[in-house]
Each structure stands twice: as structure tokens, then as C-alpha cells.
Amino acid sequence: MIDFHTHTPAWNTVSWLGGATFGADEFVEFMDATGIDRAVVLSHDGLFNPTPQANDELAAFVRKHPDRLTGFGTVTPRDPNAVAETERMFGELGLKGMKLHPWLQGFSLHEPALDPICEVVQGAGGVLLSHDGTPPYSTPSQLAALARRHPRLPVVLGHGGLHDLWREALAMIQETPNLYLCICGTPPYAARTILAEAPPHKVLFGTDAGLSDKASQDYAVARVREIDGWGITPEQRHAMLVENPARLLDAA
Amino acid sequence: MIIDAHVRIGPGRSAALDVAGLTATMDRLGVDRALVAPGEYATAWDNRAGNDLTTTAAAASGGRLVAYAVANPWAGADAVAELARARDLGARALSVDPALQGFDLLDGLVDPLLAFAQESGWLVYVRTGTPPHAVPLPLASLARRWPELSFVMGRSGATDFWIDAAPALRHAPNLYGDTCYAPWDTVLSEFARDPEIGAGRLVFSTDAPYTAPEAELARITGWPIPDDDRVAVLGGTLARLLG
Numbered sequence: 001m002i003d004f005h006t007h008t009p010a011w012n013t014v015s016w017l018g019g020a021t022f023g024a025d026e027f028v029e030f031m032d033a034t035g036i037d038r039a040v041v042l043s044h045d046g047l048f049n050p051t052p053q054a055n056d057e058l059a060a061f062v063r064k065h066p067d068r069l070t071g072f073g074t075v076t077p078r079d080p081n082a083v084a085e086t087e088r089m090f091g092e093l094g095l096k097g098m099k100l101h102p103w104l105q106g107f108s109l110h111e112p113a114l115d116p117i118c119e120v121v122q123g124a125g126g127v128l129l130s131h132d133g134t135p136p137y138s139t140p141s142q143l144a145a146l147a148r149r150h151p152r153l154p155v156v157l158g159h160g161g162l163h164d165l166w167r168e169a170l171a172m173i174q175e176t177p178n179l180y181l182c183i184c185g186t187p188p189y190a191a192r193t194i195l196a197e198a199p200p201h202k203v204l205f206g207t208d209a210g211l212s213d214k215a216s217q218d219y220a221v222a223r224v225r226e227i228d229g230w231g232i233t234p235e236q237r238h239a240m241l242v243e244n245p246a247r248l249l250d251a252a
Numbered sequence: 253m254i255i256d257a258h259v260r261i262g263p264g265r266s267a268a269l270d271v272a273g274l275t276a277t278m279d280r281l282g283v284d285r286a287l288v289a290p291g292e293y294a295t296a297w298d299n300r301a302g303n304d305l306t307t308t309a310a311a312a313s314g315g316r317l318v319a320y321a322v323a324n325p326w327a328g329a330d331a332v333a334e335l336a337r338a339r340d341l342g343a344r345a346l347s348v349d350p351a352l353q354g355f356d357l358l359d360g361l362v363d364p365l366l367a368f369a370q371e372s373g374w375l376v377y378v379r380t381g382t383p384p385h386a387v388p389l390p391l392a393s394l395a396r397r398w399p400e401l402s403f404v405m406g407r408s409g410a411t412d413f414w415i416d417a418a419p420a421l422r423h424a425p426n427l428y429g430d431t432c433y434a435p436w437d438t439v440l441s442e443f444a445r446d447p448e449i450g451a452g453r454l455v456f457s458t459d460a461p462y463t464a465p466e467a468e469l470a471r472i473t474g475w476p477i478p479d480d481d482r483v484a485v486l487g488g489t490l491a492r493l494l495g
Binding site: 019 | 410
């Protein structure tokens with residue numbers, strides 16, 4: 001099973017989320033206890049301060065278990081060094097994707113500054129994953145528009161439209177060939193409908209682990225357990241948890 | 253005593269629940285009582301059929317189900333008349349949904365319905381989330397205009413307006429948070445440890461049929477809080493609000 005949406009602890013940021021501190025070994029213990037073989041790990045500090053330091057610390061975290069943890073870095077798109085930092089992420093740091101959070105990081109997905117960054121991600125064979133599901137700056141249609149500008153770049157809706165935009169998210173992955181959807185915080189009835197109606201190779205799953213007050217990541221454990229109550233087929237479950245994420249990550 | 257503060261029965265988009273399915277789930281999970289609201293179709297459009305469904309279910313349940321009534325605020329006096337009809341049939345609470353019913357919480361349209369709820373001693377459930385006219389803080393301002401009413405902040409702004417739920421709960425003491433979808437180890441614990449909020453301001457709901465109800469209940473039974481707090485969240489507070 002591959003968890004396509006997890007976070008490191010926040011080492012340098014105080015936010016509205018409390019959040020426990022944990023090491024990479026502890027995180028892998030949580031994964032073992034939950035049946036997660038591999039995880040895409042995103043910076044937590046980088047949500048708020050997308051700095052090279054955040055990428056360095058993320059890279060150091062995933063480097064401790066390179067067979068289990070895959071890091072996606074982040075940048076401030078308008079920063080003059082953003083393209084160079086993107087190149088460093090995929091080169092020196094060995095990261096495999098880019099994570100964007102438009103409403104926390106404060107930009108629109110339509111800004112031209114994103115284009116050379118996306119070209120670097122695509123050239124490196126990486127994946128772009130963005131927060132979605134939250135108006136005004138993180139809607140699935142906005143992310144689909146970015147995906148249309150970069151049709152060979154795999155782009156992932158990080159939250160499957162959440163509660164109020166999941167139908168839009170489903171429609172966008174149906175009409176946009178290079179757009180994928182990670183069910184993460186998406187309600188169960190929406191997950192069931194998405195899996196029934198989406199192109200079967202396009203749906204992923206994530207727990208958002210890493211933000212918990214407990215190193216044991218209790219809500220993430222509950223989210224994995226909750227899949228049993230979604231009412232999906234074994235084939236849908238296997239595609240979402242194993243085949244689809246492996247295909248995207250192994251190409252990266 | 254476990255009371256589920258909100259489920260919807262009847263037709264809806266992508267999910268639907270009937271009374272037999274609801275009571276089977278309640279039996280399986282040990283839920284004693286549930287407040288049943290009409291489904292999406294009836295909330296948005298066919299209010300009368302929805303109120304017939306919930307009040308009929310409640311009347312046949314021996315007190316196990318409690319009926320919400322709905323009425324689209326745009327219907328004006330007819331909406332209040334429909335609520336009166338539902339009250340005569342046994343409805344005991346009001347459910348409103350600004351996204352499905354197309355109004356702004358502070359535009360005045362819903363106030364005649366709130367006046368009726370106050371006159372009737374009803375609890376008021378308001379569905380919140382990320383639609384800009386259904387976010388938590390305007391609901392808190394509405395609640396302050398109606399200090400004698402008790403409001404449940406349905407879904408507590410899930411998910412990205414969970415951030416606004418705490419300031420909303422602090423702003424309006426007659427506003428109560430809803431536990432559905434909210435992890436205890438991030439969101440709910442923040443509410444519980446806030447001296448201006450506390451676990452006593454949270455009510456448990458499964459929000460069926462949109463959820464896996466067993467996961468919603470497990471999240472509360474697995475939450476490491478004092479037993480008194482858990483009793484309040486699972487039904488004690490709601491029982492008091494229902495009178």
C-alpha cells in the first residue's frame with residue numbers, strides 16, 4: 001500500500017495545528033503498524049515557509065528510509081530563485097515531486113511564474129501535487145488549467161476536492177488526461193462515487209499523516225481503517241492503494 | 253446514551269439512506285437516538301415530502317428518532333407555515349442548509365424561520381463548510397442575534413474552515429460544534445482544550461449517509477478524554493439542548 005499524501009513534523013513553524021514531533025524511524029513504525037509500504041512525504045514547514053531549508057530538512061528525513069519514503073519539495077513560485085531551487089530539489093536533494101499549497105503559500109495557479117518551474121519538474125520526470133478543494137485559490141478547475149498548460153506533467157489533486165468540490169474534481173480528472181486525484185480528507189460517499197466513475201488508473205489515496213498531536217498518527221490510522229466502510233470493490237481498492245501510485249512514483 | 257445529532261434520510265445526490273438502513277446501523281453501533289433530517293432533494297425543493305418522511309419516521313420509532321423540519325427560506329410566510337405543519341406532525345428541530353437552499357446566513361431570509369424555532373423551543377442545525385455563504389463565522393454572528401436559540405454548526409466548517417470553527421465557537425456561546433469528519437488528534441482536541449470552548453460544546457454526529465458511521469463513532473470512543481466529557485459529546489449535551 002502506498003500513502004500518497006503525508007507530512008514531516010513542523011520543526012520551525014507554530015501554526016493552528018499542534019502537531020507532534022517525530023523522527024523518520026518513528027514515522028516508519030507508524031507506517032508498519034498501519035500497513036503502509038511507501039509514503040509520499042511533503043514538508044510541513046514548507047506549507048508556511050517554502051524555503052530551501054525546508055527542502056533540505058525534508059530530504060534529510062526521507063533519506064533515512066529511501067526505500068519507504070519519497071519526498072516532494074516546495075518553492076515560492078514568485079521567488080527569483082524558484083527555478084534554480086526546483087532544479088536543486090530534483091538533482092542534489094533527490095526529491096521526486098513538487099508540492100504546492102496555493103492558499104497557504106499565497107499565489108494563483110494561473111501565474112506565469114509557475115511555467116518554468118513546471119518545465120523543470122516535467123524534465124526531471126517528477127510529479128506535481130497541489131492542495132485542492134478550497135476556494136478561492138485551490139479549486140480543481142484551477143489545477144486542471146495548469147495541467148492543460150503542461151500536458152506531459154502528471155498533476156495530482158491532493159485532496160480530491162474535499163467536501164464541497166469533489167464533483168468538480170471528478171469532472172476535471174475525467175476531462176484532463178494528465179490530471180490525477182488523491183482521495184485524502186474526501187468524505188466516504190464522495191470516495192465511493194469517484195472510484196465508480198473516474199478513469200480507473202487515476203485515483204490515489206493519502207492519509208495526510210504527520211499533522212497529528214500524537215506520533216502514532218491516530219487519525220491517519222483511522223482513515224486507512226475507514227476504507228473498509230466505503231463500499232468499494234477489491235479491484236478499486238487495489239488500484240487506488242497499490243497499482244496507481246506505484247505507476248506514478250516508479251515513473252518519477 | 254448515544255445520540256446522533258444529524259443524519260439525512262430520503263433521496264439525495266450520490267448517497268441516500270432509508271429508515272430501515274438507519275435503524276440497522278444504530279442497532280449495530282449502539283446508538284440510542286438519532287435526529288433525522290430530510291435528504292438533499294427535500295431540503296432544497298420538496299420540503300413538504302421531506303417533513304412528512306422525517307415526522308412519519310419519528311412517530312413510528314417510539315421516541316428513538318427525532319425529526320428535523322426543513323423549509324426553504326425563500327418561501328417566506330409559506331416556509332413558516334410549512335414548519336408549523338411539520339411541528340403539528342411532531343418535528344422538534346429546524347435544519348437549514350445555506351448552500352442547498354441558496355441564501356446568505358446574514359441576509360435576513362432565514363430569520364422568520366428562526367423566530368418560529370424560538371417560539372417552538374427548537375434546536376437549529378446549520379450546515380457549514382467551504383461555500384462562502386456557509387462558513388462558520390457568519391453563523392456565529394447569526395447565533396449572537398438569536399441568543400435564546402441553540403445552534404449546531406453542522407460539519408464544523410469541514411475541512412479547511414475548521415480553522416474558523418474555534419473563533420466561531422468563542423464568539424457565540426449558543427453555538428455548538430459537530431464532531432463529524434473531525435479528527436480528535438488535531439481538530440477536536442483544540443476545541444476541547446480551549447478554555448472558552450471545551451468538550452461540552454461539541455455534539456456527536458455520524459452525518460450518514462455521507463460517512464462510514466462506525467468510523468465516526470470510533471473516532472469519539474477512541475478519543476482520550478475524561479469519561480464525563482465523552483458522555484457530554486456522545487449525547488449528554490444534545491439531550492439537554494433538546495429539553
